[in-house]
Amino acid sequence: MIVITAPTGNIGRRLLPLLLESAPARGEDLRVVVRDPARLPDSVRDRVEVVVGSHGDAEVVDRAFEGADAVFWLVPPDSAKTPADAYSTFTRPAAKALAAHGVGHVVGVSALGRGTPLARSAGLVTASLAMDDVIADTGVAYRALANPSFYENLLEEAGSIREKGVFVDVVEADRKAPFVSVADIAAVAAGLLLDRSWSGNGSVPVLGPQDLSPDDVARIMSEQLGRSVRYERRPFAELRATLVGYGLNEEFVDGIVEMKQAKDRGLDAGVARTPDTATPTTFEQWCAEVLKPAVLG
Template identity: 45%
Template sequence: MIVITAPTGDIGTRVTEHILESGKPFRVIARDPSKLPRQVRDSGDIVEGSHSDQETLERAFDGATRLFWLVPSDPTATDAEAAYVGFSAAAAKLLPSSGITHVVSISALGRGWPDDAGHASASIRMDDMLKATGVNYAALACASLMSNVARQADVIRETGAFYYPAPADLKLRHVAPEDIAKVSAGLLLDANWEGFYEVPMIGPEDLTFTTMTSILSEIVGREVNYFEISMADMKAIMLQNGASEGMAVAMIEMLKAKNSGLDQIAERTPADIANSPTSFRTWAEKQFS
């Protein structure tokens, strides 16, 4: 039995689809099961609740051997430590006595980074806590998600503007959610691996925002211009949208680290490209066409 958390999110939805197509028995944990596709509700076991809750996890872990772990976004959490480590504390408590032998987690790049990198550092501390339970643990260490760009889709289409707190000519790494989901599902379905290891999910290319907006211009059929905003403006936007002070600070610390090379820690190998082959153009054509 494979347990899937966050099954209605961008990555979790795709992981669930892969597992469903495989025909393997699965169970999902969902706060609101009505948001699940009918085929998922008809084919899998459903445990209603939050996977931060011990009682919910006890029901979900019963008879299970594999776990897909993804902490949902919660901008209102006290801080990144609470959002990742605190959220996962119940799982860390239950895993040693459960039948789960393999855990696949969505995490971040940055292990060994000398400074605090906000969300990225908290994700890695979560990984360390969960792998210490003795399970076989694979952490998908992800660069920035291409789907973050989609949050500005309406602005891009309507005004031809894209905003981000990074220099226009800075090359950064981005990965498509569908690639992350495919690798996650593969590790869950074929658990012939042991111990702990990180799987860099860094995409096939490094791109500047100038190049990205040029690609977007071709796809949406109008000129798209890039505008760099300050970290202070980014923090203010987050606070205005309901984020807590601690989570806004954590995001800024992560973005600063990314601008300084956090996601470039991993050297891109042929295996990395095979794991995350989707280019930004390919992703954008699906999202914006």
């Protein structure tokens, strides 16, 4: 039995079809934990066991992890909470349930930076790495998917790209860093969940095929969209004021800003890309298949 949390999110909805392709043939059942089962596609809903509720709830994870051999763990960031509450506090009921039910393997979505000085004060990244420790301390075999920023974050800029030919962020325009598609993260997760020959605790970097700077991103967007796109750097103080203005928890906002500051200092650039850490989806491919329809309709 494999349990998938957040099955309707960016990664989970790409992970589920991959598992449905292979798990039944291996004699493995799938169980999902979801607040609203109506958000599951009909083709999926009839092929998985559904546990309704939040995977931050002790009673829900106790039911969900009973009889489970492996769990895909993803914490949906909650901007109404502090970073510690959003990650570690949310995860503690699940950690107790993992131990109580003797779950063998967990694959979690986390971040790059473990073991680096920058990760000690990197906001949401620091909180995510602390969440990893909560899971690892249960004694379960654990693999944390150590991710950089996602291509999909740029979908939040689709309107600005369409109307102004501009996307914004807070890092230096020439700061190169790994960049990855959520589909590739899902593929790595599926491989680990299906082949559980691994043991102990560790991180699995998921680095995409190449490092890109915001200027590189603007150039590739321009080529793929057939229109000029430029990068505009905004001050950290402006980012903070904007997010606070949206009504987000101020400690969570500080966590976002600290994460961005750490990335601007090279947080994501400390892991070498190898055949084992690289993933296949290029930014050019993602722009053509995902960003272009979102921007040009």
